[in-house]
Amino acid sequence: MGALILPWWAALIGLALAIILILWKLNPVYSLMLGAIVGCLIGGGNLVQTINVLIQGSQSVIGTILRVIAAGMLAGVMMESGAADTIARAIVNKLGDRLALFSLAFATMVITGVGVFIPVAVLIVAPIALEVGERMHISKLALLVALSGGGKAGNVISPNPNTIAAAKGFGLELSQVMIADFIPAVVGLIVAVLVASLLKNKGSKVLDADLANLTQETNVKDLPSLGSSLVTPVLAIVLLLLNPIGSIFHIDVLTKLNLDAMYVLPIAAVVGALAMRKGVHLKAYAQAGISRMTDVVMILLGAGMIGALITSSSLPTEIISLIKVSHVSGVFLAPISGILMAAAAASTSTGVILATGSFSKAILGFGVSPLAAAAMVHTGATVIDHLPHGNYFHVTANAMHMEIKERSRSIVYESMVGLSMTIVATVMYGFF
Template sequence: MTAIGALIGLLLSIYLIVKKIPPTYSLIAGAIVGGLLGGLSLIQTVVVMTDGVKDISSAIIRILTAGVLSGILIKTGAAATISNAIVRKLGEKRVFAALAIATMLLCAVGVFIDVAVITVAPIALSIGKRLNLSPSVLLIAMIGGGKCGNIVSPNPNTIIAAENFGADLSSVMFSNIIPAFIGLLFTLFVVIKLIPKQIQKMHDSDSLIDEVNELPALLPSLVAPIVTIMLLALRPIADINIDPLLALPIGGLVGIISMKQWSNILPSIEYGLSKMSSVAVLLIGTGTIAGIIKNSTLKDWILTGLAKANIGEIMIAPISGALMSGATASTTAGATLASSSFADTILAVGISAVWGAAMINSGATVLDHLPHGSFFHATGGVCELNFKERLKLIPYETLIGVVLAGATTISCIIA
């Protein structure tokens, strides 16, 4: 089918998302229109769409089971305990580093970046009030750390990229460790310096102080992420493959036992499922448009454009991740579209499955924060920023994503 049809379908999906039509339905509608305009019959369009969903079905199952770990970390208060400990350890004078590292580690152990920001934000606003710091600067520190943690995490974007490339998840995560630290340093020592430190509206957030005594102790809180990371690390260390479908829920269950909150298991699982279900449903819609794009000549357009721009073939992965993240305003959807559509092409030019998945995963952080996505609004709302204030942060977020994608690409070239 033609690239024009796929492109029109993708643009229609973006338009519908911007108009606040549910993203899943927007993507499905765009897939139908794209298939028909691309030259397929209605029956062929439906077949291509369903094939696209089939391609990511195994990843959807893994994402749903990841809800056990995420739900337990959030509902038991373990995530908040870990965040508080990091901030206290580094001290308020190093608040930007503390917030960035806290959010980075939460994302790195499997907490969604928006959930990680929402978890750390009350601490950030409370400290910001005492130190007279701008909520905008505090939010950039959290987002920068979150993006860095996201590319080394067992979050849906990493799982899906690894799945579509047929790469080992642990290897994809570990390959981005150095780029993640480069991104963290760039956030703290470059990006933070570029943003004005003060804005007129300061915020009041003292509610966390009353909740501290109800949180679990630090050591039990660390059990869930540590067990999860150890299980995932068995593959590269001992050649024992523990699928994330098992590793993530096992880590969560061991963690809740260590915190002696077994009675809280059902609410935690239900909470995690509710969070992951929305992502799983979004991925169904993403799979339909991915099927259309995969079966179109859009990939050839991008390859031709890269060739004319004298850009090396290695750039296909990070650029496709960036473009698709911008189209969907989602790291998960962007990584899904890019990896499902371009994995075969990227592998064909000699790039390994691990590095292909890693570069797409980093590339998907470049434009995942645009206003037609939920991340933009969730993070702005929790820091009490209005639309214009939140909009001003987009260039800085994009810059962080570019550095992450660039660092991964350079690492691939060196390797």
């Protein structure tokens, strides 16, 4: 690429074009690629330099891609084996009807937290939620806010693609980001339950028609025991935390382990499948897992390209100068970039990938530590990532048997959960 420095406005036009194309429903990968190409060319880069920027951007995300692919194995085992379903039902049954909304939110948080994608987590818990809602006369709106809010809380502490992208985007270990986001996640869970409780009698009730096919669907499954279902997530979390524990307690043996998510997640998945006596299905679980991750991997490549366009331009420097002149704390760039990019893509993972790839250089330029930056970007991406131009909005609407108009009512309440986590993360890591 040589010493090519593109003007800031070219990078901004390229990014804006990519976002507009995504909103127009063009495939996100092509949207990001086209935005990067147009930005390079109008900024004065020739064809060779443009290709070099795209290649450099793609290469910068390879480490993240490898870990996302590894996470697919864990997600496949948890989703396809019935382990996630078992854990969710155990939580709801144990906590009982008296704590119905808390149990549903907590169950979705746990399922998402152990590596299941948030739309899938909501799909898993939704039938249980509808059963509880009909019995306890809780509205669908309240149920959805509990599920979605709990899912958002779990999403910031999970080994999911968004957490992996937040970690690798700032050169951190996955476990560091998971630990850093724990307190914001707990606050998010509390807010989700409080808001859902206030909405119990608002919106439509669960009808008998909504429960018509649930019993047949859930009884057919050959669900594993709770003990065996917990093997995969517990093993993954323990192995990921060995290195941080070693650092905290100065245990040399543990600090030297350096167990990366790329090894830990597939190993935990295989051991868990064997513990559930479902080793024969490992091939199918792996296939399901990699299928879930294919879109994320492709988006990572596209985001790497648009990120390279921006880091090859003067835009990060201009942003730093603008914020300094306006006397606004540069700390706010981290959560704001996460909020805006996730809103544009209507996706947590894509939002984190875009924000870290495009603005990490500018954020760190304000003296923000990598861990603080990762926590703020990551939580910021949960604020308005559930807009109608994304698949999460429609998947959850179908899961809860809601019309689009009714589903739209929950957007502002879900945003309260994400915003609460972002505020906590920003105060904790941005100012203390």
